[in-house]
Amino acid sequence: MILISICRAAFSCSISVRGLHKSISVQELGGWRNGSLGPGTYGQNWGVTYIPDSICVLKGSSVTMFCSYKYPTGDTVETVFWTKHEVGEPSDLSKDIDYKGKFHDLGDKQNNCTMKLINVTQTHSRRYRFRFITNKDRWIGQPGVTLSVTDLQVETPERVMEGDTVTLKCNTTCSLSNTSTFIWYKNGHVLTSKTMKNNELSLQSVSSEDRGSYMCAVQGHENLPSPAVTLNVVHAPEKTTVSVSPSGEIVEGSSVNLTCSSDANPPANYTWFKKNGTVTIGKEETYRINKISSEDSGEYQCKSSNQHGHQFSNSVSLNVFYPPRNTTVSVSPSGEIVEGSSVNLTCSSDANPPQINYTWYKESLTSPVGYGQRYIINNIQSSNSGLYYCEAQNKHGSQKTTANCLYNDEPPRGLSDDTTSHDPDTQDDPANQDDSASQDGELYANVSFSEPESSRRVSNIFDDDIYANM
Template identity: 55%
Template structure:
């Protein structure tokens, strides 16, 4: 005679054995022992079951909150579930169900129960525990850093089970990416650019909850390199000057300065105090990080200074025939070049001539003075003598 087989919700499963049948032949397996779902969504509880060969399934149904010694109710006959519960399984192995429009009232532990034609009864304990939440509790998963040109995939994850119809909305810096609304939970950025860097978050269409921000850090080689000089106006010898290198890069770049092809300093700011004419020239900066390097265009440092090294020379032969004039030339080193020259005869307060050249018609001691807007300097004294015996004038 066959005996009744019944699974009861005890910590240790008890089974009244049928002669020649092992308890290992009976069982219910759930894909998930706990499911978290959003309010008003549909939940699928995937399930399979086994039983001994030779048995045929007589009845199948799902129940909830089983109590020892109490006949479990069939949820399909419960008015609160009958319109929302759909059995997707069969009477062979599949016992999956769909529960629609779930609310917090549906937070229970659900179990599958079946009977066979030979008196076997099995209850799949402990079953599936269902939690229902108002908000999706979203989190964005993203790589901490990417390099410009890479493809990046951001994933919006929820602690609750979402339906296949769930639609995600993505935000960058709190602004919606309207072109990125999709039915999957991933945001793909192909050939990422530095403009793609920022704070990303996601939301579920129809819900007000927005995930916490995740920062996407896009690394790239230096670009937009430029060099500038401060002050930008005229620079005079003795001034203090600052050269500034601007560079757009991530991570921040190492900056080196070059005058011509010679390294002269490092750092975004290169300062020169009490500048001299020797500092004049073309400067450029080089910006470098682990992703590449780039040079700026050159900037010209033009240092102004007053005349110096002023000297007098004679134009032509030193031997001059008596009666002729001697042409003296005034030379100087200055920036800008001296354009004003004055000639003086020793012991005379007034100038005896102007211009870079001066014709000395008589003997005497002369000097010149060169001028630009930054100052003036006089030359050493030169002596024009007349040799009456040889009838010549000479410059001493």
């Protein structure tokens, strides 16, 4: 058996065995043509042109592959299709399930073989070739058009210190058109005041204000941005403040939360102080005072700190309100009280707010005998003898005085109470008083009389008890 190989330049090649002629494919001018090998020039007037032959597009976008083809005059085009297969018998791309709804043939059976792919993904990155068949022969355009599909990715430094200059890059896996213009977003808003060049964003002397979520996009494809990337700027605590909860008046016995907050990266640790930073009282973000009392009133301050520095908050003042307490009565003048003289009974109390209303009572009488901090008896008579007590009241409660009292053994003389008076400066209407926090017990001032010439007078005070024997 004799094997004869005949090759005509770079255009055709045939293999013959004596007595047998074999027909094979012929490659010429970038294409493959099938036909019988025999006399004549193969490849003339056959060809496919792709413009361009390499394309880079964004994931989710659409791409048009411009294409034209030619064939010998007199031939009639019977079949045209695009294929993605590199080896084996080419298959029709329009019948591929992965391209359903994505492939659009924009060509014809004349000379136009343009096609379009929509909403492309990375799986569409490959080489595509055009195939056509005439009534006499067939041709596939080589090497085809290469499609690369890329998404956008923002590149940022892993660690950024306050004061650094930072460059963010909008990266792709292939080269987009040289005319592509990049757009940058921070927290969903377009950046216009920063330095931008090509696919880079430059941030000069960064601060905590530059911290945020960044994205990039290509102009004209704003609907296809990159995934968001967070720029993490580390810095010392800033904007350290204290909030008080609940807001409004703080009443004794309630619970109060003091919360320290700051802008810090990494997050801050907190320290609480009372009296202008001289006494440490807590180490948590929230300092809680249960059953607050007047002793808790004062100035509070917190300090936020991390490894990059610290900052103190402004001081906040806690003013604890409480009802009257330690209510007492004093008698003036002290010592002997002589019939016909004047006597002042003064009621004192500790309360916050200090706007206290005072009401005076005499034992066995249902109605008050006076209002105001002082109760004055002018031209005192034996009929004024008895037990006297006061009630102190503010918006948060009230307290009555209480004591054990001594009476003079001498019988009182029957005089009226017309000689009594009270301090007009501190008078108040009892109808406006709040009884919600009154306390049991009463402190009495006992005033009793004997004959004016009698030298027997007694005045005693034991602990909180007040005795006035007249």
